[in-house]
Amino acid sequence: MQNFLxxxxxxxxxLETIFEALGTTNRILVSAYRERIAAGEALKRAExxxxxxxxxxxxxxxxxxxxxxxxxxxxxxxPVGKDAFLLLRESKRFSALSEKAFSITTRALSALWEIxxxxxxxxxxxxxxxxxxxxxxEDIMLDEEAQTAELRIFGQSVDLGAIAKGYAADEVRRILIxxxxxxxxxxxxxxxxxxxxxxxxxxxxxxxxTGIPMGHVSICDACAVTSGDYERYYEVDGTRYHHIVDPRTxxxxxxxxxxxxxxxxxxxxxxxxxxxxxxLGAEKGLPLIQQAGLEAVFVTDQLDVFCTDGLRGxxxxx
Ligand code: AMP
Ligand code: MG
Numbered sequence: 344m345q346n347f348l349x350x351x352x353x354x355x356x357x358l359e360t361i362f363e364a365l366g367t368t369n370r371i372l373v374s375a376y377r378e379r380i381a382a383g384e385a386l387k388r389a390e391x392x393x394x395x396x397x398x399x400x401x402x403x404x405x406x407x408x409x410x411x412x413x414x415x416x417x418x419x420x421x422p423v424g425k426d427a428f429l430l431l432r433e434s435k436r437f438s439a440l441s442e443k444a445f446s447i448t449t450r451a452l453s454a455l456w457e458i459x460x461x462x463x464x465x466x467x468x469x470x471x472x473x474x475x476x477x478x479x480x481e482d483i484m485l486d487e488e489a490q491t492a493e494l495r496i497f498g499q500s501v502d503l504g505a506i507a508k509g510y511a512a513d514e515v516r517r518i519l520i521x522x523x524x525x526x527x528x529x530x531x532x533x534x535x536x537x538x539x540x541x542x543x544x545x546x547x548x549x550x551x552x553t554g555i556p557m558g559h560v561s562i563c564d565a566c567a568v569t570s571g572d573y574e575r576y577y578e579v580d581g582t583r584y585h586h587i588v589d590p591r592t593x594x595x596x597x598x599x600x601x602x603x604x605x606x607x608x609x610x611x612x613x614x615x616x617x618x619x620x621x622x623l624g625a626e627k628g629l630p631l632i633q634q635a636g637l638e639a640v641f642v643t644d645q646l647d648v649f650c651t652d653g654l655r656g657x658x659x660x661x
Contacts (some may be wrong), residue, residue, distance in 0.1 A: 349424060358383055360390050364397040367510055367532025375526030375539060385522020389515040396511050399426060401450070401451065401501040409503065413450070417497025422654060424489060430503050431483055431492055433611065435504070438480035438537065441619035444641065446590040450500040451477040453588060456595070460577040464469040471593035478590045505587075508534040509568055509614025516566075516610075526585055533574075536566040536610050546640050546648070549573040549601040557648055558639060562606055569611035570621040571642070572601030589622050598624030599644050607637040625649075 356412070358373040371389060376382035398620035402409050408427045415421050423431070433445045451474050459466050466474075494501065506530045515529045516536045526539035535544050541563040543558030549571060561568065576585035589596035603620045605613040616635060620628030625641045629651075632639050638653040650658045 354531035358386055360386055361538045362390055362394070364389070364393050365401070365509070365511060365531065366403070370395060371519075371530070371533045372528045372644065373519065373524050373526070375641070377523035377525065381523050382519075382577045384580060385519050385524055388522070388555055389521050390517060390520045393511050396426060397509065397529035398425060399524075400430065400503050400507050402504075403521070409501065412492050412494065413500035416494035416499040420484070420489075420491040420493035421506075423492045424490075426483065426510070428487075430506055431485055431501070433510075433615065434501075434503070434506055435480050435483055435485070437612075437615040437619060439640055441616070441623065443480065443590050445505065445615055446478055446480045447501040447503060447505065448478045448480050448482065448494075448499055449590050450502040451498065452503065452590075452593055453504075453586065455501070455553075456584065456586075456588065457497070460541070460584065463577065463579060465579050465582075467567075475590075475593040476592075478481075486536060504617045505570075505618040508532060509566075509610035509612070510534040512566060512610035534568050534610055534614060537562050537564060539564060543557070546604055546642065547571065547573065547602065549642060549646070556661060557642065557646075560604070560606060560650075560657060560658045562657075565608060566605055566606055566610040566613055568610055568617045569602055569604040570617040572621075573601065575582060587621055591644065596622040598622060598627075600624060601646070602642045603628070603646060604640040605632065605637050607635065607640070613637065 361370045373382055373386055398404055399408050401407050402413050408423045455466050455474050477499045484493045499600045512529055512531050512534045519527050528542055529536040541561050543559040544567045544622050545559055546558045548555050548557045572585035578581050585595045587596050600621055605617045607613050637652045640650045642648050648660055
């Protein structure tokens with residue numbers, strides 16, 4: 344809480360908060376508002392909302408709704424709150440839309456890869472194939488009336504790592520706007536949402552230190568979300584094993600992309616679709632991007648960068 348309502352060095356009217364939640368560093372910078380006290384209160388509410396989402400949704404919180412759902416897999420349904428229910432429902436929708444490239448039931452695979460990452464080893468094909476049998480978002484059973492969720496098969500588990508930050512960014516945006524804020528840069532670990540004036544969003548160079556961009560895109564009253572193989576990975580014998588799993592193979596996805604950045608209005612949709620498109624690759628992902636009315640910047644294995652037509656003039660390669 345110590346950074347709360349810190350005055351920004353660059354802009355004397357600005358308010359800023361930086362805090363850890365959702366497994367990342369979050370920064371909200373408010374640069375324009377109607378009334379300072381109301382803006383400060385809205386910023387405080389926004390931070391509290393992100394922290395509450397973390398408590399409820401993180402699979403690394405043993406008492407979270409998601410942890411209880413995972414612990415009850417194959418046994419019983421569990422009550423879930425509004426946020427978890429909405430995200431589980433949306434996850435199932437994006438899974439169907441992406442022919443399962445987006446699957447939150449990849450949690451079992453992610454857990455397997457996380458164990459091997461700690462040991463610097465690679466799971467055997469048999470281990471991967473056994474775990475792959477637990478991946479299917481159709482096995483997430485939701486009861487709208489009872490507000491409960493259940494995983495069909497014992498051993499199944501889900502995590503919302505590919506969609507929760509997007510939802511949280513949308514929630515922060517809503518709370519700030521309701522609080523009379525007219526200019527802000529919301530950055531939840533690279534999930535960016537801009538209120539008001541145009542801002543440059545960097546496209547991270549996949550092989551350079553965090554913060555060194557290959558280019559940037561200007562966005563105004565919009566969101567930008569990136570999925571990339573450089574965000575979390577380990578290496579064994581010169582091969583990179585990163586954190587986005589292809590639910591069709593059980594291995595870290597190899598679709599010819601190092602990263603994809605999507606630009607649009609709903610950070611939740613961008614978050615889910617950037618993960619899906621990263622798994623599908625540029626060619627198969629493009630129809631999904633177009634259907635959703637989004638723009639995109641792709642960085643390929645060869646470090647070629649290309650963007651959709653709508654970004655021409657807004658995207659600058661450095
Ligand atoms: P993102 O950075 O938004 O692409 O999300 C990556 C995170 O989502 C990973 O750290 C996993 O927790 C989870 N994840 C990995 N692969 C998938 C996938 N194919 N579909 C949905 N979630 C995934
Ligand atoms: Mg995502």
